[in-house]
Amino acid sequence: MYDGALGDLIEELGQLPGIGPKSAQRLAFHLLAADGSDVERLTSALHRVKDQVRFCDVCGNVSESERCAICRDQRRSAELICVVEEPKDVLAIERTGEFRGSYHVLGGAINPLEGIGPDDLRIRSLMSRLQGGETKELIIATDPNTEGEATATYLAMLVKPMGFKVTRLASGLPVGGDLEYADEVTLGRAFSGRRDVDS
Amino acid sequence: MYDGALGDLIEELGQLPGIGPKSAQRLAFHLLAADGSDVERLTSALHRVKDQVRFCDVCGNVSESERCAICRDQRRSAELICVVEEPKDVLAIERTGEFRGSYHVLGGAINPLEGIGPDDLRIRSLMSRLQGGETKELIIATDPNTEGEATATYLAMLVKPMGFKVTRLASGLPVGGDLEYADEVTLGRAFSGRRDVDS
Numbered sequence: 001m002y003d004g005a006l007g008d009l010i011e012e013l014g015q016l017p018g019i020g021p022k023s024a025q026r027l028a029f030h031l032l033a034a035d036g037s038d039v040e041r042l043t044s045a046l047h048r049v050k051d052q053v054r055f056c057d058v059c060g061n062v063s064e065s066e067r068c069a070i071c072r073d074q075r076r077s078a079e080l081i082c083v084v085e086e087p088k089d090v091l092a093i094e095r096t097g098e099f100r101g102s103y104h105v106l107g108g109a110i111n112p113l114e115g116i117g118p119d120d121l122r123i124r125s126l127m128s129r130l131q132g133g134e135t136k137e138l139i140i141a142t143d144p145n146t147e148g149e150a151t152a153t154y155l156a157m158l159v160k161p162m163g164f165k166v167t168r169l170a171s172g173l174p175v176g177g178d179l180e181y182a183d184e185v186t187l188g189r190a191f192s193g194r195r196d197v198d199s
Numbered sequence: 200m201y202d203g204a205l206g207d208l209i210e211e212l213g214q215l216p217g218i219g220p221k222s223a224q225r226l227a228f229h230l231l232a233a234d235g236s237d238v239e240r241l242t243s244a245l246h247r248v249k250d251q252v253r254f255c256d257v258c259g260n261v262s263e264s265e266r267c268a269i270c271r272d273q274r275r276s277a278e279l280i281c282v283v284e285e286p287k288d289v290l291a292i293e294r295t296g297e298f299r300g301s302y303h304v305l306g307g308a309i310n311p312l313e314g315i316g317p318d319d320l321r322i323r324s325l326m327s328r329l330q331g332g333e334t335k336e337l338i339i340a341t342d343p344n345t346e347g348e349a350t351a352t353y354l355a356m357l358v359k360p361m362g363f364k365v366t367r368l369a370s371g372l373p374v375g376g377d378l379e380y381a382d383e384v385t386l387g388r389a390f391s392g393r394r395d396v397d398s
Contacts, residue, residue, distance in 0.1 A: 005247035048204035
């Protein structure tokens with residue numbers, strides 16, 4: 001393939017997730033032709049992410065200080081902890097504007113096939129937070145797939161005996177979706193979770 | 200969205216061609232979690248590409264010196280010049296091992312809709328090469344699409360009166376392909392370009 005610096009760049013770009021050899025080549029030629037200042041901004045952002053971004057000591061969310069902005073916010077309720085798999089799930093929930101409690105980021109889900117067990121997730125730090133005494137309810141918002149469900153079940157088993165209220169996000173039809181195109185599992189969940197129209 | 204360094208990185212990655220907001224976010228989290236040395240190799244490759252890679256003074260191919268490796272190679276015939284749109288086309292042709300002449304990279308194709316005319320391509324430097332006197336045949340290997348065909352027609356119009364042989368790569372069925380799935384234009388070309396079985 002290409003020799004020298006261009007070949008090195010294509011190889012490095014091709015290591016990134018979702019970037020195949022063709023995309024890596026296209027990106028490398030784009031960057032070769034791009035303004036030096038654009039490339040400088042990209043490399044500087046990369047350096048700053050590696051130097052400055054870390055994980056919040058309390059909740060595990062991405063942060064540029066020991067505690068993330070949400071954990072430092074006094075107006076956020078400490079009574080509710082929403083457990084998610086990844087930092088990007090925090091962002092998705094924040095966008096709804098519906099939740100004013102705090103978060104706990106597990107860093108993944110239990111997945112025996114990939115060798116990820118409870119000890120590989122931030123479950124121990126969740127337990128110490130719960131022992132702090134302020135929490136009343138744990139909202140488990142892991143993904144609605146096999147791994148997420150297994151993680152939710154495991155957490156509920158662990159936390160319920162400690163006397164906390166444990167809830168799980170509702171499954172059902174996506175708003176704005178079309179009933180006809182819903183898969184059977186989702187539709188089944190929507191039936192079993194049906195609510196009174198008055199409520 | 201994300202603040203600070205992570206947000207900056209997501210934004211910079213999202214400016215790259217073929218990388219949407221979701222991919223930019225996934226890439227940024229991957230790079231955040233990646234080894235520092237991996238990210239260092241990527242940024243260093245980026246810097247080296249910007250510092251060291253330039254275009255060959257003769258043919259316009261990518262090069263780390265004034266003249267690219269192909270133009271410096273004395274064993275390559277100067278009698279044949281293969282005209283392509285982009286440096287990656289040179290690589291594609293080199294992989295076939297079929298061509299031992301030299302190249303000329305136009306840097307694109309004539310595209311009136313995007314305001315790219317003959318003056319935006321490296322056509323003037325092609326003309327000076329042809330006046331050098333060594334060339335006998337110009338093989339036009341621009342893409343087999345509207346812009347590539349227009350560029351080929353324009354070049355042929357310019358170069359044929361100067362007494363050079365001008366050829367165009369054959370169009371037809373891709374080898375290993377299935378006749379049934381060929382589009383009608385390709386199939387039409389395959390008919391009009393049919394050859395004696397003996398040849």
